[in-house]
Amino acid sequence: MQLTGTTLALIQLGAVFFGLGVLGRVAARVGLSPIPLYLLGGLVFGTGGLIELHEVEPFIHLASEIGVVLLLLLLGLEYTAGELVTGMRKSWPAGLLDVVLNATPGVIVALMLGLGPTGAIAMAGVTYISSSGIVAKVLNDLGRLGNRETPVVLSILVFEDLAMAVYLPVLTAVLAGVSFVTGLTTVSIALTAVTVVLVVALRYGRYVSAIVASEDREIFLLKLVGSALLVAGLASAVQVSAAVGAFLLGIAISDSTAHDATKILEPLRDLFAAMFFVLFGLSTDPRSIPPVLGWAILLAVVTTATKIATGWWAAQRAGASRLGQARAGTALVARGEFSIVIAGLAVAAGAVPAEFAALATTYVLLMAVIGPIAARIVEPVMRLLDGKQPVRVDSGAE
Amino acid sequence: MNVDVTTLPGIGVRKEFSLSKVDRRMGVVDHRDGGTDLIFTRIGDPDTTVQIPLSEVEARTLASLLGAPQLVAQLREQHRELDGVSTRSLSMPPNSPYSGRRLGDTEMRTRTRASIVAVLRSGDVFASPGPDFVFADGDIVVVVGTNAGLDAAASILSDG
Numbered sequence: 001m002q003l004t005g006t007t008l009a010l011i012q013l014g015a016v017f018f019g020l021g022v023l024g025r026v027a028a029r030v031g032l033s034p035i036p037l038y039l040l041g042g043l044v045f046g047t048g049g050l051i052e053l054h055e056v057e058p059f060i061h062l063a064s065e066i067g068v069v070l071l072l073l074l075l076g077l078e079y080t081a082g083e084l085v086t087g088m089r090k091s092w093p094a095g096l097l098d099v100v101l102n103a104t105p106g107v108i109v110a111l112m113l114g115l116g117p118t119g120a121i122a123m124a125g126v127t128y129i130s131s132s133g134i135v136a137k138v139l140n141d142l143g144r145l146g147n148r149e150t151p152v153v154l155s156i157l158v159f160e161d162l163a164m165a166v167y168l169p170v171l172t173a174v175l176a177g178v179s180f181v182t183g184l185t186t187v188s189i190a191l192t193a194v195t196v197v198l199v200v201a202l203r204y205g206r207y208v209s210a211i212v213a214s215e216d217r218e219i220f221l222l223k224l225v226g227s228a229l230l231v232a233g234l235a236s237a238v239q240v241s242a243a244v245g246a247f248l249l250g251i252a253i254s255d256s257t258a259h260d261a262t263k264i265l266e267p268l269r270d271l272f273a274a275m276f277f278v279l280f281g282l283s284t285d286p287r288s289i290p291p292v293l294g295w296a297i298l299l300a301v302v303t304t305a306t307k308i309a310t311g312w313w314a315a316q317r318a319g320a321s322r323l324g325q326a327r328a329g330t331a332l333v334a335r336g337e338f339s340i341v342i343a344g345l346a347v348a349a350g351a352v353p354a355e356f357a358a359l360a361t362t363y364v365l366l367m368a369v370i371g372p373i374a375a376r377i378v379e380p381v382m383r384l385l386d387g388k389q390p391v392r393v394d395s396g397a398e
Numbered sequence: 399m400n401v402d403v404t405t406l407p408g409i410g411v412r413k414e415f416s417l418s419k420v421d422r423r424m425g426v427v428d429h430r431d432g433g434t435d436l437i438f439t440r441i442g443d444p445d446t447t448v449q450i451p452l453s454e455v456e457a458r459t460l461a462s463l464l465g466a467p468q469l470v471a472q473l474r475e476q477h478r479e480l481d482g483v484s485t486r487s488l489s490m491p492p493n494s495p496y497s498g499r500r501l502g503d504t505e506m507r508t509r510t511r512a513s514i515v516a517v518l519r520s521g522d523v524f525a526s527p528g529p530d531f532v533f534a535d536g537d538i539v540v541v542v543g544t545n546a547g548l549d550a551a552a553s554i555l556s557d558g
Contacts, residue, residue: 083407
């Protein structure tokens, strides 16, 4: 048997994909997001792990870049410009509280660990942003779409995603270590782009949609992926993050085109995003985790509490019941894909110490698991606290 | 009827209204990816939401079931003066020999003297379907005729 470069690469890549498929199945069985398992998979196969995969590294690198672009493109597709604008108008007080309460612990821990101001800014994003993927899935799985607090939870997610559009260019500028003036220029370019895209999407969204739309699936897919990569590449060329470019393109595509695009891109995103999570795990040395484990746990405990407080307060303002407030709080706890996107940008730029990747990985591993569990156990816990027996919710037939 | 519409960003749209006889709100969540949930909430107690996910076929069937009594009542009203004529809605049973076949194949009019005046499907009404109309599983067939004719029509649709 002869194992040349390509042959070996195929075998390794096949093993990685198949392994991820098995992990995904395990995650679905226990009702969890597959993201923590993908990270673990990466840890096992990466530097200092059980087996090291060298042949597929270049492919995984590029695939993970595409994964980030697709993640953000689909995030943009998820919301219409109208939803973003009304969402922001309705939820800005809760949104601001969310930023303050949840970014601060990240900043403090990063500074205490000596990760520097760059590490602190990146860590702020990691602890701030909830995983809209996990939250939406949990809300639906637990049958909470009819609840009064649900629109509140969703509008906070909308606010967070808009905040990402502002935060990512800032982070990219900081990571690139550019001067204050250049940084300011970059950020103003990004802010102008966000505003222009929102206005264009609100007024002329259908023209943008018409450019990428096609009856033919194949042509549609090629145009979509092509335009996303082009826009992302151009955005990154002017120092605005590639991810933001993709996100803005997603917002600009509207209505039925957005709907079709989501359908056609979802499997592709899952494939490439999985590569991205694996790469992040790969580039984290498992041996660097134990020293930061205590900090990660502390951060997890604190930011679970701060997210619960955020949701609690927001749901209270919207007139939800006590139980509803508790549910809103716990629904927001999960951190996931976007925390890793932020951490991934920081690690790829090489602007942060090795402890940063270890801390971020461990933190997201913990939060992606704690989030869905917290959302599930909140009702029985609240009933216990209120001294009531757990009652079965009747099915409406009396 | 006052229907409250709430957008659920990233998920879809929630539409609900208050029921007059019971202390409930009832409605649907239209998912962006095509699914529909039926939801019930107790008024004054927003914590007792019941959310029932419906597949596309289930939602369509429910829509037809809800639409049929209204149509039948309307037709009955029109035929009130005609003695011996009644209207009935018949569901296409799951294993009907005529599912997927043309209305003409049933030879309903010749065999029972009863007429198929409408078919309800996916909440849509197909009024006076012609002989080329093709039946599908879950269709609700509205038939007008004598009681004996309607019984015969029911057995044709279920047993051929």
